Amino acid sequence: MRKIAACVLACWLSTVAVANVPDVVPELTAAQIIEKNVAARGGLEAWRKIQSMVWVGHIERPNANAPSLPYVLEQKRPNKTRFQIKSQNQVWVRIYDGTHGWKLRPARNVMPVVEQYTAEELRSAQNGQESFGGPLMDYQAKGIAVALDGVDDVEGHKAYRLSVKFPSGASNHVWVDAETFLEVKYDRQSRSASGQSGTVSVYYRNYGTIEGLQMPLMIESGADTAKATDKMVIDKVLLNPPLEEQIFARPSVPGRPNAASVNMVAPQSIRKPPSTPTSLPGSNPRIFTGSGVAH
Numbered sequence: 001m002r003k004i005a006a007c008v009l010a011c012w013l014s015t016v017a018v019a020n021v022p023d024v025v026p027e028l029t030a031a032q033i034i035e036k037n038v039a040a041r042g043g044l045e046a047w048r049k050i051q052s053m054v055w056v057g058h059i060e061r062p063n064a065n066a067p068s069l070p071y072v073l074e075q076k077r078p079n080k081t082r083f084q085i086k087s088q089n090q091v092w093v094r095i096y097d098g099t100h101g102w103k104l105r106p107a108r109n110v111m112p113v114v115e116q117y118t119a120e121e122l123r124s125a126q127n128g129q130e131s132f133g134g135p136l137m138d139y140q141a142k143g144i145a146v147a148l149d150g151v152d153d154v155e156g157h158k159a160y161r162l163s164v165k166f167p168s169g170a171s172n173h174v175w176v177d178a179e180t181f182l183e184v185k186y187d188r189q190s191r192s193a194s195g196q197s198g199t200v201s202v203y204y205r206n207y208g209t210i211e212g213l214q215m216p217l218m219i220e221s222g223a224d225t226a227k228a229t230d231k232m233v234i235d236k237v238l239l240n241p242p243l244e245e246q247i248f249a250r251p252s253v254p255g256r257p258n259a260a261s262v263n264m265v266a267p268q269s270i271r272k273p274p275s276t277p278t279s280l281p282g283s284n285p286r287i288f289t290g291s292g293v294a295h
Contacts, residue, residue, distance in 0.1 A: 026178070030148040033160050034136050036181040042213035047133045050213075052076045054238035059085065062228040071232075077132065080248040081125070096125040097248045104251040114251055124188075127166045134183060135164050136174060143167040154184050155203075182207055182214060210237050 028036075038044050055073040071085040083094045093104040101117030117125065127135070135144050145165040152161050152175060159175040164186075166172075175185040187199050204216035219232040 028148075028160070030146050030162060033148065033162065033176055033181070034139065034146060037136050037176050037183065040181040040214060041133060041137065044138060046212055047137050050132060050239055052239075052241055052243045053132070054241055054243075055234045056236040056238070057232065057234040060231040060233060074243055074247065075132065076243045076248065079126070082247050093251055095248055095251060097250075100250070101125050102250050123168050123170055126168045127170055127172075134174075134186075135166070135172075136162070136176075136183065139164075149173065151178065157184065159184055183216075211239060 038047075041047065053075045055071075055075075057071060059069045059071060061067055061069065065088070069085050069087050071083065073084075074082040079096070079098050081094075081096045085092050090106040091104075092106070095102050095104075096117070101122055103115045103117065104112050105115070107113045132138075135142070136146065139146055144167070147163045147165075149161040149163045152159055154175050154177075158178040160178060162174045162176060164172050164174050170189065172189065173187045174183055176182070177184050183204050185201060185203050187201050189197060189199060200221055203220045205218040205220060206216060207214050208217045215234070215237065217234045219234075220229050221232075222229045
């Protein structure tokens with residue numbers, strides 16, 4: 001009887017084990033997964049033609065006093081960013097020129113304050129996680145090493161888990177859907193104000209086609225936690241606009257020397273390109289709404 005019971009138990013355990021094994025997915029190398037990912041995103045050559053990009057949108061914060069915060073994100077190769085967000089008629093700006101980073105924040109009843117990036121913020125900016133297609137796009141040229149770690153279930157879909165190591169030494173994970181080969185999730189390291197380190201899960205949602213390029217039009221942070229999530233919604237995209245180098249310089253505060261003057265523009269609008277834009281041949285700047293319609 002004990003032998004029969006043991007046999008039944010063994011069979012049950014094996015059934016459970018089989019049930020917990022992910023559905024069979026194609027056996028691919030990390031390089032093959034990335035190749036399919038790049039093709040699904042529109043192709044490497046098409047992405048290389050994008051020398052600058054502007055996102056205009058809003059951030060949804062369910063528990064904040066201002067649940068919708070308008071923003072503008074300006075990016076220019078090789079790794080320059082300017083992020084501007086407006087809340088309650090005040091503007092915050094974060095700038096990275098490829099080497100140095102600054103934060104401009106309003107201060108009550110006094111002039112705005114400019115601070116340098118912390119060491120942690122610099123490392124994050126150097127990784128350039130969001131710029132020009134993400135870390136998998138042209139990863140070798142960026143000096144990024146990628147390895148296949150396994151296959152996971154991500155919100156009911158099988159996804160390849162890739163380990164991504166940046167030149168800075170930081171390591172993250174990126175998940176690529178096993179069917180669409182689009183990125184669906186990545187984990188990034190974070191550090192609280194008290195210095196405690198942790199991991200934040202970020203989800204890519206609502207992919208749309210913009211002049212042949214696949215881009216997520218919503219980026220959600222912390223979707224695998226019990227807390228309310230922040231959603232970065234991209235309402236408009238401007239491809240290859242002429243962005244002046246000056247906007248990526250250290251922001252100035254009136255009356256304080258040694259800083260380039262950077263115009264504070266309301267996030268609801270985009271800087272208008274000059275009448276004769278210096279964009280790439282055949283790639284005139286175009287604005288796209290979140291539905292993929294050009295304006």
